[in-house]
Amino acid sequence: MKKIFLLPLGLALSMCATAQVATGRLLTENQPHPVGLDVRQPRFTWQLVSDKRNVLQTAYELQVLEDGGGKVWSTGKIASLQSVLVPYRGPALESGKAYRWQVRVWDNSGKASAWSQPALWQMGLLQPADWKAQWIEPGFAEEPSRPSPLMRKEFSTGKKIARATAYITAHGMYDAQINGKRVGDAYLTPGWTAYQKRLQYQVYDVTSLLQQGRNAIGVSLGSGWYRGIIGFSNNSNVYGKDIALLMQLDIRYADGSTETIVTDDTWKSSTGAIRYAEIYNGEKVDNRMAKEGWSLPGFKDADWSGVKVGNHSKDVLVATYNEPVRKKEVFAPQRIFTTPSGEKVIDFGQNLVGWVQLKASGKSGDQIVLSHAEILDKTGNFYTTNLRAAHARDTFILRGNGVETYEPTFTWHGFRYLRVEGYPGELKPENFKAVVLYSDMAPTGTFTSSNSLVNQLQQNIQWGQKGNFLDVPTDCPQRDERLGWTGDAQVFSRTAMFNMNVHPFFTKWLKDVEADQVAGSVPFVVPNVIGAGALGSAGWADVATVVPWNLYLHYGDTGVLAAQYNSMKAWVEFMRGKSKDNLWNTGFHFGDWLFYRPDDDNDGRAAVTDKYLIAQCFYAHSTQLLINAATVLGKQDEAAAYTSLLQNIKDAFRKEYMSASGRLVSGTQTAYVLALHFDMLPEELRAATAQRLADNVKSYGHLTTGFLGTPYLCEVLSRFGFTDQAYNLLQREQYPSWLYPVKMGATTIWERWDGQKPDSSFQTPGMNSFNHYAYGAIGDWMYRTMVGLDTYEDGPGYKHIRVKPLPGGSFTHASARMDTYYGTVAAGWKKEAGNFLLEVQVPANTRASVFVPAATAGEVKENGVMVTGAKDIEVRGSSNGYVELQVGSGKYQFSAPLPANATTKASN
Secondary structure, eight states: OOOOTTSOTTOSOOOOSSSSOEEEEEEETTBSSOEEEOOSSOEEEEEEEOSSSSOOEEEEEEEEEETTSOEEEEOOSEEOOOOSSEEOOSSOOOTTOEEEEEEEEEETTSOBOOOOOOEEEEEOOOSGGGOOOOEEEESSOOOTTOOOEEEEEEEEEOSOEEEEEEEEEEESEEEEEETTEEOSSOBSTTOOOOTTTOEEEEEEEOGGGOOSEEEEEEEEEEOHHHHSSOSSTTOOOSSOSOOEEEEEEEEEETTSOEEEEEOSTTOEEEEOSEEEEETTTEEEEEGGGOOTTTTSTTOOOTTSBOEEEEOOOSTTEEEOOSOOEEEEEEEOOSEEEEOTTSOEEEEEEEEEEEEEEEEEOOOTTOEEEEEEESEEOTTSOEEOGGGTTOOOEEEEEOOSSSOEEEOOSSOOEEEEEEEEESOSSOOOGGGEEEEEEEEOOOBOEEEEESOHHHHHHHHHHHHHHHHHEESEEOSOSSSSOOOOBHHHHHHHHHHHHHHBOOHHHHHHHHHHHHHHOBTTBOBSBSSOOSOTTSBOOTTTTTHHHHHHHHHHHHHOOHHHHHHHHHHHHHHHHHHHHTOBTTBOOOSOOOOSTTOOOOSOOTTSOOOOOOHHHHHHHHHHHHHHHHHHHHHHTTOHHHHHHHHHHHHHHHHHHHHHHBOTTSOBSSOSHHHHHHHHHTTOSOHHHHHHHHHHHHHHHHHHTSOOOOTTTHHHHHHHHHHTTOHHHHHHHHHOOSSSSSHHHHHTTOSSOOSSTTSBOTTSOBSOGGGOOSOOGGGGGHHHHIIIIISOEEEOTTSTTTTEEEEOOOOOTTOSEEEEEEEETTEEEEEEEEEETTEEEEEEEEOTTOEEEEEEEOSSGGGOEETTEEGGGOTTEEEEEEETTEEEEEEOSEEEEEEEEOOSSOOOOOOO
16 A cells, blocks of 8 residues: 555555455444443444445445344345434334444445444433432531542342443442442543533443452542532532432343342441542542452441432433543653752643542651642742632542552642652652543544644644543633633534544533523533523523534534524524614623733724624524524524524624724724624625735734634635735744744643743733633634645535645645544645645545645646546536545545645635
């Protein structure tokens, strides 16, 4: 196989040796082998694999069987191109039962594949009545510091076990063990949802943990989001004061009989080593108080308390749909040093989210304190002021019996630097490691270019996403906040979809967006823990429409549009209800949050954008997305009604905020960007308005946008022909710019353009996170415009791929690849020896429209052969400096003489 020069070795889709089509990478409801689905009609996805070009599926046959049993359902041979999200249509699936499915396909040459390897999945508990367990609470009076309760139960199994499945949830967080071994590899369970309406449970195959004879279950609990300190002003007990466990262990024996072990009044409770645990403040663990062997059979628990049976709802229980938080990368210390103030500090080299594991040996009562920080101050000292009220401190008290190991259980931290106090002995690298935690989303996208600083920017974007996609899309992971801010999520969502498979992640979170809506209005944060009045801000609440539509475009999932349509509609109707004569100019709005504020504005070029102008733009945008969703879902009457409303919204905008020539009442970059990106202006005025935007950018010499204007700035500039300015903004290294933090040593995206100023002093500590992904939304322009890798609405989910590169700036090459549900799609361009080279990879069962920068098709070659005579490439024509080609699956190498003007207008 010929090596593709732009794509990292090993990332290309491997092809089978034979020309016959094959199937692979089977997913059930977007996950490989999920355990615990409560989706009644799960959807099945598979990939076609072939070493030929232009391979399409023409038919499939899919069958579902009981695991170890007979056939449940078969489609028969279905003539269809669909290989993504094919729904189950068979008999009702049963609670707790395991199934497997497999598929075979026919390609467009009439050849059939073999049956795929089977993919397994297991159902969750589908009805509240399926829960035989009871909620239990500690039977002792809790101390004010709320040490973590321990709960245990012993039981016997007298026969050979065929399968054992544990279903667990809690009010708070839980960490479960069976016979001294941890249950599963998920952390911070059961995760964070709108608990009053949706409480997740997890399902584990624990067959290997049980033994014939005596067994023991041990579960420790932490306050977590449920009753711990969360939100502002040291709020606690947001969802309740109790801490409780619900667990059910279903055992099927080899002889076919069954047994169920449940939480009930026979369990015991106590406390152990975890004396304090809060998300913001950290954990205190006293090993002297550890109950050694407490989760093993035979432990003496006579002095333990009983438990109380709680009267808590099971109607709100839902299976976990998204990937759990898991341990991911591990970092060793890069440097151990003493600060100018005399403190011992470890630098792990990366701003990350997780915790530190340590080993130590010392005397009983020795106390080690670990404090966490993102950054050092200008003198090189440990800096925690920007954490506000969060202590972010873990304390470990030694038992004094040799080498002891510590890591937290019910907290996490955002940090790069670790201050160590009280450690007995020398700080050695081998005794410390930083463990990264985030939702276990599969990495999907890579980007690289000829600019090393932009490549670091891409790494920073990815690390910002990892650190803040921790069961909910948080704004920041370190201070006393860590909340699911809706504005941050909506502006970054398309970038996030390139980097990782966030389909399950966002699908789960959107259910909480809907659950927390109040009369259609969407809270500032979801889950909403900051108050009933904290909702309805333009650009934030629009997450209800933006993210479902982006999920549809990126993954081709009409199901998410159907599921969220009422939520989308409710938000648009809320705005309509708050408008007068179709003008929405009431209520609180964050506006263009954290926009550039010059120190000296004597010439009157203030970058403050009218918040109601912004609100009207997003009112129109959400209405357009609702129209789009209604059209996809076949709701033609509603699409027509909202199309009429949209025109009225735009007319009101033009009357209130626009002069006859297209000048806006706020002459800011953000005002012009939003008006142009959301098509608020008449067609004939857009070019002149875009020129005003370009003039503003040129006047400043840099961007002035905040959270709402920044994501679309380069896109609007390049759309209207100002590609040079877009590239100048991307490549700018001085403040304010995307690369300024990179030059300052950032390893994540900052909350502010000048979080650390050029003189190394800091912005206001009350709002100054150094891991805050919103400004990382520039990644979307880098992937979909700069490299040109995109999807069409007539073939969402990259069924119909668009490759339209936009070279510019000082870049000599740029490439991106992304794993889609169809397979790997990739594009990369390079300027070399007077030629423009473009390489494209198109997965089987898809097609691509490829735009090569060239004047005519007669200039374009593929693998050295003119495309005008190629049998597997269709020339569609040329316009705006591009030659359009239509291709099927395969790998292509296009070349053309480099245009005299190396930057090309990116027209729609």
